[in-house]
Amino acid sequence: MSRIRPLPPELINQIAAGEVIERPSSVVKELVENSLDAGATRIEVDVELGGARLIRVRDDGDGIAPDDLSLAVASHATSKIGSFDDLEHVASMGFRGEALASMASVARFAITSRLRGMDNAFRIEVDSGRMQEARPAQHPQGTSVEVRDLFYNVPARRKFLRAERTEFAHIDDLLKSLALARGGVEFRLSHNGKSVRVWKAARDENAMLTRVAEVLGETFPQQSLRIDHAAAGMRLSGWVGLPTASRSQADAQYFYVNGRLVRDRVVAHAVRQAYADVLFHGRHPTFVLYLELDPAGVDVNVHPAKSEVRFREQRLVHDFLFRTLHEALAQTRAGQHVQAEDSDWAGAADVTSTVVQGVSRQASQWPAHAAQSRLHLGVREEPLAGYAALLGDDATPQPSFVPQPLPSSNDDEVPPLGYAVAQLKTIYILAENTHGLVLVDMHAAHERITYEKLKSGRVCSNLRSQILLVPLSVPVSAKEAAAAEEHGEALADWGLELSRSGPSAVVVRRIPALLEGADVAELTRNVLSELAQHGSSRQLQELENELLSTMACHGSVRAGRRLTIPEMNALLREMEATERSGQCNHGRPTWVQLSMTELDKLFLRGR
Structure with missing residues (x-):
């Protein structure tokens, strides 16, 4: 090997550029973040040839003092941290002091800035590591940074740049993420002289x-x-x-x-x-x-x-x-997100620590017969009888719907999903509410209702577990074995009893009865892996939920069954009161709202 020697500054900066400057969008990221740290309220990004020819970022921030311009492109020079305590409490976007020096080492670089309160701006240029003297220039308050011919002196890096459209797409995606980060800042993006994006500052x-x-x-x-x-x-x-x-x-x-x-x-x-x-x-x-x-x-x-x-x-x-x-x-329930017709959209539903907008808050205001109508699980007892022993008597489903009377014509308030008017092809329920027509997939809706009832009937501490005839030794990592010791009681509550048997092994003695037939070794390793990595695991619960979901699917009212109007209304009321009832257990929607405006458009009314 050759003798140890210090690297020249230009090579140091080019090595740093390999870590910081991956492609043109990396340059845009660093420059825009600097603008944000400078307190900019307006940022303009102009690029040519996807950023390979030119990247220019202009802001109206605080600007840079003339004497600091040369330091701005020096390695590890920054105004954002000054001590280790600052590093422990970083509040700025950038702080390493590598970005501008890296850019200047792999591109033709220029920076023009006018400090807040000064009458003149100053400009410096850097080409192949050679920095010119700062000279006066014309520029409004703020800073402009130009990066031309990126990687012109590093051909191996330049040839890895993708097509112009691809590189610009990366820049466009980056600006979207930054625009979402700082709503109060105006962003403008142009490509090859054409305006592409304009995001006005969001004030509310x-x-x-x-x-x-x-x-x-x-x-x-x-x-x-x-x-x-x-x-x-x-x-x-x-x-x-x-x-x-x-x-x-x-x-x-x-x-x-x-x-x-x-x-x-x-x-x-x-x-x-x-x-x-x-x-x-x-x-x-x-x-x-x-x-x-x-x-x-x-x-x-x-x-x-x-x-x-x-x-x-x-x-x-x-x-x-x-x-x-x-x-x-x-907290999402069917009917919760019905939007008023007098606006294109009324905004997202609000879920806060103190207020949950939705059906649960409105139930007490509905007509008595609507609020009290409850749908018992319309299923046969036979398919679920075996599971009742595992879940407890309280989870045993009721065998039939409970019909409820139709609303009277004097009712002033209508529940979110309205009242049933018909059944289509024994698959869909058609209902009328304040806003128009509601379509409900009755099997998907009842599947979610059944599933939530089965889950609510399961109590972790009461779950039955099954003793393994022969305790199973499972090899795990030392970190996972430690997690087994730390979380042993919590796992036992779920019916999984295991103990550490060595530095890298555990012994499983019991498993939840619902999971009989599962791969115990794989299950144990998955659970302990999550515990070791995140401090919590939902593997057992998710596996049991999967089984309960299957039960709910088989135990729910099937497409093809004819329901009476009172039974349909009972289903609608239960949907409004059931958590997550906006979608079935598989993520499919359970209901759709068609407003009067949408229906009128279908028939060209008002044209």
Whole structure:
């Protein structure tokens, strides 16, 4: 090997560029984040040839002092932190002091800035590591940074750039995420001299929701829940899509921690668990969520591009996210999201820590015969008799519907799903409510009702467990074996009894009776893996829910059965009172609202 020697500054910056500057969108990210840290209220991004020829970011922020311009492009020079304590409480978007130096080492770079309160602007240029003297220039208050011919002096990097359309798409997606992060800032994006995006500053929540709709689609507001909940020194706010608004790809998920877009496995796991009971297999939820917590509780100095974070209290954050989202989704009931006809959309339903808008709050105001009509599980007793022994006598389903009288014509108030008028092809229930026509898939709706009743009849501590004839030894990691010791009592409540038998092994002695026939070794490893990684596990509950879902499917009223009008009304009332009744156990919608406006359009009325 050759002798150890220090690397030249230019090579150091090019190595850093390999970590920070992956493609043109990486440049845009760093520059726009600098603008946000400078207090900008208006940011313009101009690119040419997908950013390969030119990237220019202009803002109206505080600007940079003339004497600091040369330091701005020096390695590890920054105005955002000055001590280790600052690093422990990072509140800015950027702080490493690497980005501008990295750009200047792999592109033709220029920066023009006018400090707030000064009469003149100054400009410096850097080409191949050679910096010119700062000179006066014309520029309004704020800063403009130009990055031309990206990777012109690093051919190996330049050849890996994709087609112009692909690179611009990455920039466009990035600006969308930044626009969602800072609603009060105006963003403009142009490509090859043509304006592509203009996001005006959002001054209130409705304006912000309009911006969200521009990014996630115009139907998102009607198909989402408003979240705003605070606990344990954290606050979660934003919007989550209803399960019926899921997507085939995870391309509409925006999660921000103290204003920074992040991809985090703790967050992803908590969200996935919250949707586990309502989302169709292989589908992904949509959301725009903002988590606020003490900067000291999150380490943002994990990745050079700052796209990853590390929570200091991972279990606490995971539980807070899961419980907030799980409880919000549980409050969704059929009929809850009927929108008024006098507006295109009235915004997302609001779910907060103190108020849950929905049917549960309105039930006491309905006519007595509507509020009191309850649908007993319309199933035969035989298929579920065996499960009643496992779940307890209280979970035994009732054998028939309870017919209820029709409403009188004097009733002034109508429940959200209205009153049944007919049954179509013995599959769908047609009902009339205040807004128009309601269509209900009776099997999907009753399946959810049956499922929720079966779940509510199950009490963890009363679940029967089955002793294994021969205790099973399962090899696990040392971390997983430690989790078995720590969470032994909680697992026993679910009917899974195991103990640590060595540094990397556990012994299973009992399993939940509902899971008889399951792969015990695989189940144990999956449960302990989640416990070791996240401090909690829903593997047992999800497996049991899957079995209960199958029971509910077989035990629900089938398509092809003729229902009476009172039976249909009983089903509608039960839907309005049942959690998650907007979709069946598989994530399919249980009901659809057609407003009078939509019906009129079908028949060209009013034209």
